[in-house]
Amino acid sequence: xxxxxxxxxxxxxxxxxxxxxxxxxxxxxxxxxxxxxxxxxxxxxxxxxxxxxxxxxxxxxxxxxxxxxxxxxxxxxxxxxxxxxxxxxxxxxxxxxxxxxxxxxxxxxxxxxxxxxxxxxxxxxxxxxxxxxxxxxxxxxxxxxxxxxxxxxxxxxxxxxxxxxxx
Numbered sequence: 001x002x003x004x005x006x007x008x009x010x011x012x013x014x015x016x017x018x019x020x021x022x023x024x025x026x027x028x029x030x031x032x033x034x035x036x037x038x039x040x041x042x043x044x045x046x047x048x049x050x051x052x053x054x055x056x057x058x059x060x061x062x063x064x065x066x067x068x069x070x071x072x073x074x075x076x077x078x079x080x081x082x083x084x085x086x087x088x089x090x091x092x093x094x095x096x097x098x099x100x101x102x103x104x105x106x107x108x109x110x111x112x113x114x115x116x117x118x119x120x121x122x123x124x125x126x127x128x129x130x131x132x133x134x135x136x137x138x139x140x141x142x143x144x145x146x147x148x149x150x151x152x153x154x155x156x157x158x159x160x161x162x163x164x165x166x167x
Contacts, residue, residue, distance in 0.1 A: 014050035021047035030111050038073060038134055052077060056084040059130060066129035068092050068149060070116065070141055073134035081132065090123060092116045092131075092145055105147045107140035116144045123149055 009015055021041040028035040041047050059081070068090045069078025075091060082089040095104065095115045102117040123129060131145045 009054065012054075014054060017044075017047045018051050018054075033110065036134065038076070042076060052080045052084065055081050055132075060085050063128050064130055065127040066090055066123050066149075068118075068123075068129055068131045068145060070131065070133035070145060071097070074132040078132040081130075090118065090129075092118055092148060103148060105144035107144035109140055114141075116141065116148060118148045 018041065021044040023037040023040040025035040025037050027033060041051065055077070064085055064087045067078045067082035067085070067087045069075045070092045071094050078091075079089045081087075091098070093116065095117060098117055098119055101120040103120055104115050104117045106113060106115045129149050131142065131149070133141060133145075
């Protein structure tokens with residue numbers, strides 16, 4: 001479901017600015033994929049702020065203690081959201097990027113396979129988490145993130161089809 005459908009944002013002018021700031025790149029990284037390039041959104045400070053503000057407004061009062069960001073685009077929005085809602089930021093990284101002991105989860109991509117890792121002890125029982133990433137293609141990355149976070153996950157935030165998407 002789109003943010004506007006559930007959260008009363010359908011007439012929010014911020015969504016139009018966000019949508020207009022995201023560039024669609026056809027056939028990247030391979031033929032048939034319509035890549036949603038959020039780097040153009042990052043170049044527009046107002047659209048970037050609107051994006052963070054929409055999600056801060058949603059999660060500020062939900063008792064979230066963990067914002068988990070999926071490498072790499074989740075790192076662009078996750079820390080700002082975590083700071084604004086008073087939560088810690090936990091990176092979900094690609095293999096061999098985190099020092100120390102990690103937990104790994106493999107997953108299938110739209111065009112291959114990959115793996116996410118999290119530091120052992122980064123999340124604790126009883127915490128409440130959201131996952132930040134840029135889009136859902138096959139759902140593989142989200143599934144791996146859910147397995148890594150275990151039972152503390154309460155919500156996910158993605159950019160999907162140029163609009164904010166909540167689950």
